[in-house]
Amino acid sequence: MRIIAIANQKGGVGKTTTALALAAGLSEKGYKVLGVDTDPQCNFSSTSRVKVSGVPTTINLLLKDAESEEAIQQSPSGYDVIAGSNALSAAEKMITETGREHRLEEALQGIKEKYDYLILDTPPTLGILTICAFTAADSIIIPTLASFYAAAGINELSHSVEQLKHYNINPNLIIDGILLTKFDPRTIVGRKMKEITEQIGEHIDTKVFNTVIRSSVAVDSAQVMKTSIFEYDKNTTVAKDYMAFIDELLKGYEKDGVKKD
Ligand SMILES: Nc1ncnc2c1ncn2[C@@H]1O[C@H](COP(=O)(O)OP(=O)(O)OP(=O)(O)O)[C@@H](O)[C@H]1O
């Protein structure tokens, strides 16, 4: 069992697209997967075709007014989901006591062993929702656009991870790597940007995945149709890229001796 948070406080960098692709791709490979939406925008939940109202959602787990078991829904895309809701935007104000960063971790305790992978989609902030996800997670994947401006954000995210380790909130948390998304490998600028991203990675002692996710209109089309990119068309460049990324990720876990239990 492994819990992976998909995070970058910069908006629109492909976090939700990556979380959806991982959830759908891993379940297609036969793994039992639970996606947990911690973003008030609920894009992960809506594209997974689950309810975001009238059912217990992540906020109820954080407020301890529902059992995790009751919040699990089945996505037609093959994995289970604990949905997000707009109410998550008030989490910062609603959950105030010490130890609040452990709320999601505690809520997932009773159900996580039923799954091979838990994929946590996070909002574009480093606030309490993302910190709760980092506290619950074994590791983090950072999707990013190839851009000069990505460095500052990734450094800040890495600092948050160091703080969580330093204060013993999640001492074993690691960053699996940085994933380049919406990438255009055809341009010289694109290739140069990959090098720059590798330098950012070196600076925080984290690898950039060899696989890059190319830009493709199929991502928007799949979202409009509310299907996973694999259901939409598994022969599109982006579906192939995400499958190659999943293979790279799983090989890395095997190599690091991270065994599923
Ligand atoms: N590989 C890609 N090619 C083309 N468009 C993409 C790709 N990945 C994501 N997009 C598009 O970019 C937009 C943002 O993607 P996404 O929602 O995954 O980002 P996000 O980081 O989760 O955003 P937010 O920070 O708002 O949660 C969406 O419209 C999505 O369809």
Ligand SMILES: [Mg+2]
């Ligand atoms: Mg998102």
